[in-house]
Amino acid sequence: MIMKKIDVILGLQWGDEGKGKIVDVLTPAYDIIARFQGGPNAGHTLEFNGNKHVLHIIPSGIFHTDTINIIGNGVVIEPVILKKELETIIPYGADPFSNLLVSRKAHLIVPTHRLLDAAYEESKGTAKIGSTLKGIGPCYTDKTARAGLRSGDIKGDFFNRKYDELKQNHIRILKSYGFNYGEYLIDGLKLQEYEERWMDSLKTFARIRFVDSEYYINEQLDSGKSVLAEGAQGTLLDIDFGSYPYVTSSHTITAGVCTGLGVAPSRIGKVMGVFKAYCTRVGSGPFSTELNDATGEKLRNVGHEYGSTTGRPRRCGWLDIPALKYALMINGVTEMIMTKADVLSGFDELSICSSYKIKDEQTLRIPFETSGTDILPVYTGLKGWKENISMISTPDEIPDMLLKFIDFITSETGIPISMISVGPDRLQTIAIQVL
Numbered sequence: 092m093i094m095k096k097i098d099v100i101l102g103l104q105w106g107d108e109g110k111g112k113i114v115d116v117l118t119p120a121y122d123i124i125a126r127f128q129g130g131p132n133a134g135h136t137l138e139f140n141g142n143k144h145v146l147h148i149i150p151s152g153i154f155h156t157d158t159i160n161i162i163g164n165g166v167v168i169e170p171v172i173l174k175k176e177l178e179t180i181i182p183y184g185a186d187p188f189s190n191l192l193v194s195r196k197a198h199l200i201v202p203t204h205r206l207l208d209a210a211y212e213e214s215k216g217t218a219k220i221g222s223t224l225k226g227i228g229p230c231y232t233d234k235t236a237r238a239g240l241r242s243g244d245i246k247g248d249f250f251n252r253k254y255d256e257l258k259q260n261h262i263r264i265l266k267s268y269g270f271n272y273g274e275y276l277i278d279g280l281k282l283q284e285y286e287e288r289w290m291d292s293l294k295t296f297a298r299i300r301f302v303d304s305e306y307y308i309n310e311q312l313d314s315g316k317s318v319l320a321e322g323a324q325g326t327l328l329d330i331d332f333g334s335y336p337y338v339t340s341s342h343t344i345t346a347g348v349c350t351g352l353g354v355a356p357s358r359i360g361k362v363m364g365v366f367k368a369y370c371t372r373v374g375s376g377p378f379s380t381e382l383n384d385a386t387g388e389k390l391r392n393v394g395h396e397y398g399s400t401t402g403r404p405r406r407c408g409w410l411d412i413p414a415l416k417y418a419l420m421i422n423g424v425t426e427m428i429m430t431k432a433d434v435l436s437g438f439d440e441l442s443i444c445s446s447y448k449i450k451d452e453q454t455l456r457i458p459f460e461t462s463g464t465d466i467l468p469v470y471t472g473l474k475g476w477k478e479n480i481s482m483i484s485t486p487d488e489i490p491d492m493l494l495k496f497i498d499f500i501t502s503e504t505g506i507p508i509s510m511i512s513v514g515p516d517r518l519q520t521i522a523i524q525v526l
Contacts, residue, residue, distance in 0.1 A: 094312075094357075094358070095312040095313070095315055095316065095317065095318075095358075096312070096358050096359060096360030096361075097125075097308070097312060097318045097319070097320055097348065097352070097354055097358050097359060097360060098121075098317070098318070098319050098320070098360045098361040098362070098363065099319070099320045099322070099345055099348050099359060099360075099361070099362045099363065099422075100113060100114055100117070100319060100320070100321055100322065100363045100364075100365065100428075101320075101321075101322030101325070101326065101343065101344065101345065101362070101363075101364060101365070101422060102322060102323075102324060102325030102326060102343065102364070102365055102366070103325060103326050103327075103364040103365060103366040103415055103418040103419065103422070103424070103427070104325045104326070104327055104366055104367060104370055104371070104372075104411075104414070104415075104418070105324075105325050105327045105328055105370070105371065105372040105373070105376075105378075106133075106323070106324040106325040106328055106343075106373070107134075107325070107367075107371055107373065107396075107398070107399070107405060108325060108365040108366055108367050108430055109136075109365060109367065109430035109431065109512055110135060110151070110321065110322065110323075110365045111134075111135025111136050111137050111146060111151040112135075112136065112137055112138070112151075112430070112512065112515065112517060112520075113363075113365055113428055113430070113510070113512070113520075114135070114150070114151035114152060114319065114321050115137045115139070115151050115152065115154065115155075115517050116510075116517050116520050117319060117363075118151070118152035118155045118158050118319070119155060119158075120317065121152070121158060121317045121318060121319040122158060122159065122311070122316040122317050122318065123158065123159045123160070123161060123308070123311055123316060123317070123318040123319070124150040124151065124152030124153075124158060124159070124160050124161070124318075124319050124321055125150065125160070125161040125163050125304070125308060125318060125319070125320050125321065125352055126148070126149075126150045126160075126161070126162050126163055126165075126166050126320075126321050126322075126323065127163045127165045127166070127320050127321070127322060127347055127348050127351030127352045128163075128165040128166060128322060128323060128324075128341040128342055128343060128347045128351045129165075129166060129167075129227075129322075129323030129324055129339065129341055129343070130147075130148060130166055130167035130168065130169065130200065130225065130227050130230070130323075131147040131148055131168075131169045131172045131173075131200070131223075131225045131227070131400070132147075132223040132225050132227045132323075132324070132339065132400060133146075133147055133148070133323035133324065133400065134146075134147060134398065134399030134400035135147075135151045135321075135323070135399075136399050136515070137151060137154065137517070138515040138516045138517065139154075139516060139517045139518075142183060143515075144179070144180060144183065145399045145400075146176065146180075147172055147176055147400060148162060148166065148168055148169070148172065148173050148176060149162070149173070149176055149177075149180070149187065149191065150162065150191075150321050151321060152319075152321075153180060153185050153187060153190070153191060154180070154183070154184065154185050156184070156185070156186050156189070156190055157190075158190060159190050159191075159192060160187075160190055160191050160192070161191075161192045161193070161194070161302075161304055161307070161308065161352075162191070162192070162193040162194060162197055163194050163197065163304050163308075163351050163352045163353075164194040164195075164196035164197050164304055164305065164351060164352070164353065165197075165341065165342075165347060165350060165351020165352065166194075166197050166351070167197065167198045167199070167200050167226075167227060167230045167231060167234075167341075168193070168197050168198070168199055168200065168242060168296075169199075169200040169205075169225060169226060170199065170200075170289060170292040170293055170295075170296045171278075171285075171288055171289050171292045172225070173292070173295075173296060174292040174295045174296065177295060187299065188298055188299065188300075191299055191300075192299070192300050192301075192302045192304065192307065193242055193296075193299050193300070193301055193302070193304075194242065194301075194302065194303070194304035194305075195241060195242055195243030195301050195302065195303060195304075196241055196242070196243065196303075196304070196305075197241065197242045198230055198231075198233070198234045198239045198240065198241055198242075199230070199239070199240045199241065199242060199244075199245075200225065200226040200227070200230045201226070201230075201240060201254065201257060201258065201261075201289070202258075202277060202282060202285050202286045202289050203257070203258050203261035203262065203265070203272075203282070204226030204229040204230045204233070204261070205224065205225065205226035205229075205277050206261065206265055206270070206272045206275055206277070206282065207226070207229040207261055207264060207265065208222055208224050208225065208226045208227070208228060208229055209224055209270070209275060210264075210265055210268045210270035210272075211228065211229070211268075212224065213268075213270070214268055218375075219375060220336060220337050220338075220374065220375055220376070221337070221373065221374020221375045221376070221403075222374075223400055223401055225400075227339065227340050227341075228340040229261075230340075231340040231341060232340075233257065238257060238260065239257070240253055240254060240257060242296075242301060243301060245293050245296065245297060246297065246301070304352060304353065305352065305353025305354075306353075308352055308353065308354060309353070309354060309358075312354075312358060320348045320351075320352060322343055322344075322347070322348075323343065324339045324341075324343045325343060325418075326343055326344055326364075326417075326418035326421060326422060327414060327417075327418065328343055329341075329342055329343045329344050329347075329421075330342060330343075332344060332417075332421050334376045334377050334461045334462070337374065337375050337376025337377070337462070338376075344421050344422050345359060345362050345421075345422040345423055359423075361425050361426065362422055362423050362424045362425050362426075363424070363425070363426055363427070363428055363509070364418065364419060364422060364424040364426075364427050364428070364506075365427075365428045365429075365430060366410075366415060366418075366427060366428075366429060366430070367410075367429070367430050367431045368410060368429055368430070368431050368432045368434065368435050368496070369390055369394075369407065369408065369409055369410050369431070369434065369435065370407070370408045370409065370410060370411055370414075371390075371394075371396050371405040371406060371407050371408075372405065372406045373398045373401065373403055373405050373406070374403070376461075376462070377461040377462055377464075377466070378406055378408060379408075379411065379414075379444065379447065379466040379467070379468050380408035380409045380410070380411045380444045380468045381406050381407070381408040382407055382408045382409065387406075387407045387408060388407075390407040390408075390434060391404060391405060391407045393434050393437075394407070394431055394434040409441070409442045409443060409444055409468070409470065410443045410444065410500070411444045411468070412443060412444055412445050412446070412455075412500070412503050412504070413444065413445075413446060413447055413454075413455045413456070413457060414457060415500075415504060416455065416503070416504055417456075417457050419504055419506055424506055425506070426506065426507055426508070426509040427500075427501075427504070427506050427507065427508045427509065428508070428509060428510040428511070428512070429497070429500070429508050429510070429511045429512070430511070430512040431512065432480060432493060432496075432511050432512065432513055433479075433480050433481045433512075433513045433514055433519075435475060435476075435496075436475075436476060436477070436478060436479055436480055436481075437475070437477060438475035439474075439475050440472055440473070440474065440475055441472070441473045441474070441475045441496065442470040442471070442472055442473075443470065443471050443473065443499065443500070443503075444468035444469065444470055444471075445469055445470065445471040445503065446469045447466050447467065447468060447469065448466075448467040448468075448469055449464065449465065449466055449467070450465070453469060471499070473492070473495065473496055473499060474492050474495075475492060476490040476491075476492035476493050476496075478490045480493065480513045481513050481514045481519060482513075483513060483521065484518075484521065485521065486521060486522075486523050486524070489511075489521070497511070497523075507523075508523060509522065509523055510522050510523060511523065
C-alpha cells in the first residue's frame with residue numbers, strides 16, 4: 092500500500108497572504124482540512140456568492156460540507172470567539188456540528204490570558220510588538236509551562252478546579268505588573284462579565300466532536316484519505332525563524348505541521364507556499380522594502396490592506412526575494428501560489444528587492460539582528476502592466492508583463508508558481524501548468 096502523505100499550505104511572508112481563499116479553492120480536492128497552529132489572531136478571508144467571511148479559528152474548508160475540518164492540537168482556542176464564528180457561518184450553509192472536529196489537546200485561551208496579553212504589551216512601552224490582544228502569547232506560555240487548560244478538560248471532573256487555579260495564578264502576575272485588571276475591558280466587558288460569557292460559550296463548544304486528532308489524522312491517511320494542513324500567520328512570524336521578537340507565539344512553518352497535528356516528517360507531501368505579489372506587515376518589526384510614500388499608500392488602498400482581525404492598516408512594500416527564498420528554504424516548498432497580482436495592475440514600473448546591502452556588502456541572507464540593522468534593499472526594476480486582470484480566467488489571458496514578472500520570481504527562487512489569484516473571490520483564481 093502506498094503511504095498517503097499530508098499536503099501543506101502556509102504563508103511565506105508576514106501573514107495576510109490570502110491563504111484562506113486558496114484553502115477554500117483547493118478544498119474540493121481534499122477529504123480533510125486541518126489547522127495546525129495559531130488561534131484567533133488569524134484572519135482568513137473567503138469570498139464567494141457575493142458574501143465575505145472571515146475565519147479566525149475554524150479551518151477554511153468549513154463551507155464545503157463534504158469535507159471534514161479539524162482544529163489541531165497546535166491551535167489555541169478562545170471559546171467566545173469560536174462561538175461567534177460558528178454563529179456567523181451557519182446561516183450561510185456551513186454545518187460545523189457535522190464536519191468540524193477539535194483536538195482534545197488544543198489549549199484554551201481563558202479570560203485572564205487576554206488580560207495578561209494587555210499587561211505584557213502595556214509594560215513594553217514604545218517597544219510594543221503589536222499583539223492582537225487575543226491572549227495568544229500567554230496561552231502558549233502556559234502550555235509550555237505545563238500549566239494550561241486543554242479542550243478535553245472541559246468534559247473532565249476537575250475542570251472548575253483547574254480553571255480557578257490558572258485564574259488565580261494569572262491574577263498574581265497581573266498584580267505584580269500593577270495592572271488594573273478589575274477595570275480593563277475585554278471586548279467591552281469587565282473580567283467577571285466576560286468570564287460569565289466565556290463559561291456560557293463552553294456549552295456551544297462542547298457540542299463540537301472532540302477527537303484525539305493525532306490518531307484520527309494518521310488513521311485517515313492510512314485509509315487513503317487526502318489531508319491538507321492549513322497554516323496561519325506567515326513564515327517570517329515564526330517564533331524561531333521570524334524577525335524575533337516581533338513574531339507570533341507558534342511555529343508557522345512546515346515543521347509545525349508535525350507537532351501541531353501529530354504526523355511524522357515522512358508523511359509530509361506537497362508544500363504549497365502562498366505569497367503576495369508585494370509585501371505587507373501588520374504591527375511592529377523590521378520591513379526592509381516598506382514604502383512610506385504615495386506608492387505604499389496606493390498599494391494599501393488598491394489592495395484594501397487592513398487587518399482582517401484588528402482592522403489596523405497594513406504596512407506595504409515591494410516584494411522581497413531574499414526573504415522569500417529564506418521562507419522557501421525553511422519550509423521545503425515544492426510550489427508557490429501568488430496572490431493579489433491584480434493590485435499591481437496600472438503601475439508603470441515595478442520593483443523587486445533582489446538582494447540586500449548591509450554595511451557595504453551585498454547579500455541574499457537575512458542577518459541575525461534585523462531590528463536596528465541598516466538593511467538596504469537592492470532593487471531590480473520591471474515594467475508593469477496596464478490591463479485589468481481581475482476578470483481573466485485562463486493562463487492564455489495573462490498579460491505579457493505579468494508573465495515576465497512571474498518568470499523573474501521563479502528564476503530567482505527556482506520554485507514554480509502553480510497558481511495566481513487575481514481577486515478576492517474563489518473564482519478569481521488561475522491554475523498555471525507547472526513544467
